[in-house]
Amino acid sequence: MQKQTDRRTFLAAAGATAATVALAGCSSGGDNGSNGDNGDSGPSVPDAVDSYLSDNSANGYSGPSDAVDETGSGSVTISVGAGENGLAFDPVAVFVDAGTEVTWEWTGNGGAHNVVSADSSAASFDSGEAVAEQGTTFSQTFDSAGNQLYYCTPHQAAGMHGAVIVQE
Numbered sequence: 001m002q003k004q005t006d007r008r009t010f011l012a013a014a015g016a017t018a019a020t021v022a023l024a025g026c027s028s029g030g031d032n033g034s035n036g037d038n039g040d041s042g043p044s045v046p047d048a049v050d051s052y053l054s055d056n057s058a059n060g061y062s063g064p065s066d067a068v069d070e071t072g073s074g075s076v077t078i079s080v081g082a083g084e085n086g087l088a089f090d091p092v093a094v095f096v097d098a099g100t101e102v103t104w105e106w107t108g109n110g111g112a113h114n115v116v117s118a119d120s121s122a123a124s125f126d127s128g129e130a131v132a133e134q135g136t137t138f139s140q141t142f143d144s145a146g147n148q149l150y151y152c153t154p155h156q157a158a159g160m161h162g163a164v165i166v167q168e
Contacts, residue, residue, distance in 0.1 A: 060083055097168075115127040120147075
């Protein structure tokens with residue numbers, strides 16, 4: 001009988017250990033868009049990007065932890081017209097590798113939007129006139145590292161700003 005009790009104790013302990021390891025993976029800041037501020041190996045939001053988004057009261061941005069890490073992805077899609085009132089980009093800040101194609105896709109919410117690079121952006125880009133049609137897209141490939149800062153012209157004063165942080 002002693003062997004059966006020891007076996008049950010062992011199996012219970014092994015199960016508890018497995019559950020703890022599984023839960024630790026969920027909360028360790030793994031691939032959850034963390035920017036590295038909590039000690040993991042993710043990238044950190046540059047001060048210029050944090051200042052641009054904070055100073056412009058970018059909708060959906062409450063600090064560096066809102067940046068999403070998409071390094072290693074061949075392409076990334078950013079929603080245009082996100083948020084409760086359709087006046088945000090989602091994600092508001094995203095890390096990509098140089099050479100990644102970034103596509104902005106309109107949700108159809110919040111009225112007519114466009115995507116225009118800010119004067120302080122590393123590259124110049126412009127989606128053209130503001131449009132409201134859901135499914136509209138604009139793509140840009142950033143070949144060099146730098147901070148790509150942008151806004152929606154009609155909703156710039158309403159906090160519709162975003163950033164693509166391109167890394168080598």
